[in-house]
Every structure is written in structure tokens, then in C-alpha cells.
Amino acid sequence: MKILVVGKGGREHALLTAFSESPTATELYSFPGSDAIAEIATLVDVDGLESLIAWMKGNDIELCVAGEESYLVTGEGLANLCEIEEIPCWGPHFQSAQLEASKEFAKEFMLRHDIPTGAAAGCADIDEARVAINGVYPTVLKFDGLAAGKGVAVCPDEATAEEFLNDVMVERRFGAGRLLVEECLIGPEVSVFAAVVDDKYLIFTPARDYKRALDGDLGPNTGGMGAVASRQLVSKELLAQIDREIVKPTVDGLVKDGLPYRGFIYFGLMITKDGPKIIEYNCRFGDPECQAVMPIVGGDLTQFCFDGAKGELNPELLNFSEGWSVCLVRASAGYPETSRSGDVITGFGDVEGARVYHAGTRKNADGQWETNGGRVLAVVAGGDDRKSAVDAAYKQLEKVTFDGMQSRTDVGVFNF
Incomplete structure (x- = not known):
């Protein structure tokens, strides 16, 4: 089966790996992909969504899988365009993907269908947001649109709320858009x-x-x-x-x-x-x-x-499986405010009994793996119980290193 996965990060690396290990024989492709993904799938070089649809149609792709959310709401939407060309797509239509693309749309959907959630108010500007907060802390502030997982702030006090409001509603860090002020659950x-x-x-x-x-x-x-x-x-x-x-x-x-x-x-x-x-x-x-x-x-x-x-x-x-799986992320220097690229990564060949998924890596001119983004990679290991899975994952994570690396030491240990 000829499959194309849309995306380039650790999630897509994991999905492509799973497809490659399925009993059904596969011929894998990815757009835009990465150097790591290129080791298990053929990268497709096109200049946008419409060109990708034409490429899939011309190359008899039998299944398109949406990894990254942005393509679902780009232009007319990945799934919508696939449907027009009769390419099966594992990913929702543009109008359905608004559940993620718009926090306000999602909140209205939840309330309309009596799905338990926190109270919220949509705001067009910083003044409306201040009125909605009304001095109640902690409060949760959410940029309405897509923000790569960084558009949400849990604000314990007025100072942190004002900092986020200025960042999102004045400086427009994530572009134009509304804001949701939400009850802190x-x-x-x-x-x-x-x-x-x-x-x-x-x-x-x-x-x-x-x-x-x-x-x-x-x-x-x-x-x-x-x-x-x-x-x-x-x-x-x-x-x-x-x-x-x-x-x-x-x-x-x-x-x-x-x-x-x-x-x-x-x-x-x-x-x-x-x-x-x-x-x-x-x-x-x-x-x-x-x-x-x-x-x-x-x-x-x-x-x-x-x-x-x-x-x-x-x-x-x-x-x-009834067991446990523990995923540990290595992030680059400066993350999440910034990210540093070009630090050489070592130790991949020493990892045993665990999986390594690449998120922000690339190969340099010498063929070495180096950092190329904020979250660089993930090491994943399993076990019958949580402790054994945690121990196995951290033992293998220690082997993969680069300058400026950041990781938490309590994943699977700290209880929320």
C-alpha cells in the first residue's frame, strides 16, 4: 500500500515507523519530512498543498495520513482536497478541524452538546480580556488559533496574565486572532x-x-x-x-x-x-x-x-499492550523561548531496547546528526510496570547527548 504521511516531526516519525512495522506491505512517503524520516520513507519535494495533492494523484497514493494539524486548515483543507481527488485521507475535513484551529469554536461546540468543560469567555482585545478575568486568579488564557502548543498560559496572578496578554494581544506573537479567558480547572x-x-x-x-x-x-x-x-x-x-x-x-x-x-x-x-x-x-x-x-x-x-x-x-x-511506555524528550539550548541548532548529537548507536524518534534533527555536511529545532528527539522504552519503564527509558536517554541539552528528570515519576 502506498501511504503518504504529512508532517515532519517526532509524531510523524512514530507513525511512519508503526506503518513500516504493520503486516500490510507498505511503500511510504512523507511531506515535507525530515532527514530521519527519509531513512524509512521517500520525501516528496513539492511547493505546497495543491501541488502535493496533484503529486499524490499522479503517483497513485492509496492513503494520505494527516500528522501535523496545520495542513488540515490550510487553504481548503488537506482532507477536503483529497476527497475531491478521491484519495482516502485519515484526517478530518477543514470545517471539523476547527475544533483545534479555534478554541472558541471548540468551546461553543462543548457547551452546545453538554460536554463537561470549564467556563470561558471569548475576547477580541486586551481590554475585553481584562474585563473577563475580573481579578480572578489563577486563570487560563488561550490564543484562539493554532500556536504549536505554546498558545496557552496558566496565570497565577495579574503580572503573569498581563505579560501573556501583551505578548499575544499587543505584540501578536501568534498573529491576528481572538483570546479565550477560561476557568482554571x-x-x-x-x-x-x-x-x-x-x-x-x-x-x-x-x-x-x-x-x-x-x-x-x-x-x-x-x-x-x-x-x-x-x-x-x-x-x-x-x-x-x-x-x-x-x-x-x-x-x-x-x-x-x-x-x-x-x-x-x-x-x-x-x-x-x-x-x-x-x-x-x-x-x-x-x-x-x-x-x-x-x-x-x-x-x-x-x-x-x-x-x-x-x-x-x-x-x-x-x-x-497492558504495560507501560515512557517517552523522554531532549530539547535544545534556549527552549522553549528560543532554540539552538547545529549542536552535534552522539550516542544513537548505543541505545538498546528502546526507540528513538527524531523531532528536530538534521544531518550536517559530515553526515553527523545535529540539532535543528526546540524539541530535538525522544527516547521511548516500555515495561510491565511504570517503574521498570521509567528506569529503562532514563538508562537509554543518558546515552544520547549534545551541548545545551535539556530534559526533565521526573517524567513518569512526578504525579500531577
């Missing part, structure tokens, strides 16, 4: 993923993302400094409640609102004293949660996604 966070095919769905292994840069969940927000995944992460009773109160109403709501959906959906949840509440949707697999989840997904992911893109949900094609 308290409790442990859980990431739940589902494969959605029209009115049917399959819940994957739950995960937990470590967003803050520093140990103890301190420091600035990042795109994710690590993740753990296990079916033991939440009780069967809690997962059933999440399914009943959040996942099913979301899928039913998509159908009721006429929003076509075939692809992965991410539910970012807070387990509050009043039960699970949804913080946000992503219209694709999370990153770095994907890197933690993929190694414990067994069966034929290739055939599963292909069937799903054509309208058939076949859960019997997959199975899930």
Missing part, C-alpha cells in the same frame, strides 16, 4: 485518543503529557517534555465515564452538526473533583503522546487507518 491531566470514523470510534491507550519545562511541573509551558502511556493510567470505571460523558457526546455532536470526521482525535482532560472535564481537542494524535502510545499498539495500523479513511471502523485489527 484543578486536577490531574489525562490525554485520551480515539480513532473516529463517522459515527463510530475506538479509544486508544490513555497517556499523560508533561508540558512544563522543569521538574515538578514548573517553568514555562512547552510542546511537551515527555509522556507516559498505559491502560493502567486510569481505572476502567473512569475511562468508561470519560467515554460516556465526553467521547461519545463529541462523536454524536460531530454527526449532529454535520461535521465529517475520519481520523484521530485528542481529548485533553482534567480530572476534577466534579469528574472529568475537557480542556481542549486536537484533530490528530498528540505530540509527544503519539511517541509513547505507538510502541504499545499492536496489530495492523496500516490496514486500520486505510479502512477508516474509507468509512469502515475495524477495531479487531488492533491490540494494545
Whole structure:
């Protein structure tokens, strides 16, 4: 099967690796890809989304998989354009992907379908935001549009809120857009993923993302400094409640609102004293949660996604390990405020019994791997229990080094 995965980061590296290991024979392609992805897939050199669609049509691509969220809402939308050319696409249509592209759209969807979430107010400018905050702290501020996982701030006081408001609403760090002022929910966070095919769905292994840069969940927000995944992460009773109160109403709501959906959906949840509440949707697999989840997904992911893109949900094609998977991120010097490129990475060849997924790497003129972005790579290891998985992941992470590297030392250890 000829498959093209759209994206270039660690999530796409993990997805392509999983496709390459599926029983179904594959011929893999990627756009735009990376030097690491080029070792398992052929990179496609085109100049944009419409050119990519034409290339896929001309090269008989049988399945397009959306990795990065931006392509789902670029132009007319990746999935919409694929549909016109009759290319099966594992990823939602433009109008459905607004669940991620617009925090305000998502909040209105949640409220319309009685899905448990925090109270919020949409704001057009900094003055409206100040009125919405009304001196209540902590508060959560969210840039309405896409911001690569960096458009959210949990503000404990007025000073931090003003700093974020100025950054987003005056300096326009993420471009033009509205802001959501949201109630700050308290409790442990859980990431739940589902494969959605029209009115049917399959819940994957739950995960937990470590967003803050520093140990103890301190420091600035990042795109994710690590993740753990296990079916033991939440009780069967809690997962059933999440399914009943959040996942099913979301899928039913998509159908009721006429929003076509075939692809992965991410539910970012807070387990509050009043039960699970949804913080946000992503219209694709999370990153770095994907890197933690993929190694414990067994069966034929290739055939599963292909069937799903054509309208058939076949859960019997997959199975899930009962153990634990721990993903540890190495980030570059300066991250998340800046990122330094060009530091040589060593130790890949010494890693044993673990996976390495590349996120921000490249090969230099001498053929050495070097840093090329904020989150550089992830080392992922598993075990029957959490401690053994944590120990195995950190043992292998120690082998992969570069100047200025940053990692948390408490992923899988610190409890939210």
C-alpha cells in the first residue's frame, strides 16, 4: 500500500515507523519530512498543498495520513482536497478541524452538546480580556488559533496574565486572532485518543503529557517534555465515564452538526473533583503522546487507518499492550523561548531496547546528526510496570547527548 504521511516531526516519525512495522506491505512517503524520516520513507519535494495533492494523484497514493494539524486548515483543507481527488485521507475535513484551529469554536461546540468543560469567555482585545478575568486568579488564557502548543498560559496572578496578554494581544506573537479567558480547572491531566470514523470510534491507550519545562511541573509551558502511556493510567470505571460523558457526546455532536470526521482525535482532560472535564481537542494524535502510545499498539495500523479513511471502523485489527511506555524528550539550548541548532548529537548507536524518534534533527555536511529545532528527539522504552519503564527509558536517554541539552528528570515519576 502506498501511504503518504504529512508532517515532519517526532509524531510523524512514530507513525511512519508503526506503518513500516504493520503486516500490510507498505511503500511510504512523507511531506515535507525530515532527514530521519527519509531513512524509512521517500520525501516528496513539492511547493505546497495543491501541488502535493496533484503529486499524490499522479503517483497513485492509496492513503494520505494527516500528522501535523496545520495542513488540515490550510487553504481548503488537506482532507477536503483529497476527497475531491478521491484519495482516502485519515484526517478530518477543514470545517471539523476547527475544533483545534479555534478554541472558541471548540468551546461553543462543548457547551452546545453538554460536554463537561470549564467556563470561558471569548475576547477580541486586551481590554475585553481584562474585563473577563475580573481579578480572578489563577486563570487560563488561550490564543484562539493554532500556536504549536505554546498558545496557552496558566496565570497565577495579574503580572503573569498581563505579560501573556501583551505578548499575544499587543505584540501578536501568534498573529491576528481572538483570546479565550477560561476557568482554571484543578486536577490531574489525562490525554485520551480515539480513532473516529463517522459515527463510530475506538479509544486508544490513555497517556499523560508533561508540558512544563522543569521538574515538578514548573517553568514555562512547552510542546511537551515527555509522556507516559498505559491502560493502567486510569481505572476502567473512569475511562468508561470519560467515554460516556465526553467521547461519545463529541462523536454524536460531530454527526449532529454535520461535521465529517475520519481520523484521530485528542481529548485533553482534567480530572476534577466534579469528574472529568475537557480542556481542549486536537484533530490528530498528540505530540509527544503519539511517541509513547505507538510502541504499545499492536496489530495492523496500516490496514486500520486505510479502512477508516474509507468509512469502515475495524477495531479487531488492533491490540494494545497492558504495560507501560515512557517517552523522554531532549530539547535544545534556549527552549522553549528560543532554540539552538547545529549542536552535534552522539550516542544513537548505543541505545538498546528502546526507540528513538527524531523531532528536530538534521544531518550536517559530515553526515553527523545535529540539532535543528526546540524539541530535538525522544527516547521511548516500555515495561510491565511504570517503574521498570521509567528506569529503562532514563538508562537509554543518558546515552544520547549534545551541548545545551535539556530534559526533565521526573517524567513518569512526578504525579500531577
